[in-house]
Amino acid sequence: MTHSGEFQFCDDIEQIVAATSAAVLVPNGLGSKHQLMQALVEVLSLPEYFGNNWDALDECLRDRLLGDAASSDATSSDDGLQQQEKQFTGDADPPPSLCLVHHDLPLADDEPACLDYLTLLEDTLHWAEESAAGEFAVVFPASTAGRIEALMRQTDDG
Numbered sequence: 683m684t685h686s687g688e689f690q691f692c693d694d695i696e697q698i699v700a701a702t703s704a705a706v707l708v709p710n711g712l713g714s715k716h717q718l719m720q721a722l723v724e725v726l727s728l729p730e731y732f733g734n735n736w737d738a739l740d741e742c743l744r745d746r747l748l749g750d751a752a753s754s755d756a757t758s759s760d761d762g763l764q765q766q767e768k769q770f771t772g773d774a775d776p777p778p779s780l781c782l783v784h785h786d787l788p789l790a791d792d793e794p795a796c797l798d799y800l801t802l803l804e805d806t807l808h809w810a811e812e813s814a815a816g817e818f819a820v821v822f823p824a825s826t827a828g829r830i831e832a833l834m835r836q837t838d839d840g
Contacts, residue, residue: 688803688804688807688811689803689804689807689821690821690822691821691822691826692821692822692823692824693824695784702781702783706780706782707725707783708783708785708788710785711786712788713790713791714789714795715789715792715795719732719735719739720734726742726746728742736802740805743780743818744809744815747780747810747816747818748814748815748816749816779818780817780818781818781820781821782820782821783821784821786822787826796833797836797837803820
């Protein structure tokens with residue numbers, strides 16, 4: 683596995699999923715922001731009040747990593763959601779961990795939205811590292827490394 687900045691790149695995504703209990707698989711083929719947001723609502727069990735925008739996603743990821751009790755209460759209104767939430771928060775004292783695993787690069791054909799998503803993930807990675815939050819990892823296939831690095835350079839140059 684290789685790292686670029688904070689993102690991790692791996693040839694064998696299935697190995698990461700199998701080896702990481704905190705792995706959340708982001709579906710492939712997500713071409714629009716709406717599709718990405720809907721997929722993340724499902725795989726992360728985001729609350730009903732989730733706003734389907736970048737700020738709301740950032741807040742929900744940070745709440746998840748902090749193990750925010752208020753967020754946990756709001757998202758655990760029925761038994762199914764409580765069980766899914768326990769996958770992330772566990773019953774242990776340490777903050778939860780989360781590993782977003784991608785089979786491809788979401789929004790690859792919508793460069794501005796893709797860059798917004800990558801920037802949000804990178805900012806959350808930095809925040810998690812600097813705060814008392816749980817561990818956070820973002821994994822992409824090795825084949826996407828060059829494209830992601832090129833996109834992220836745009837934010838460094840801009």
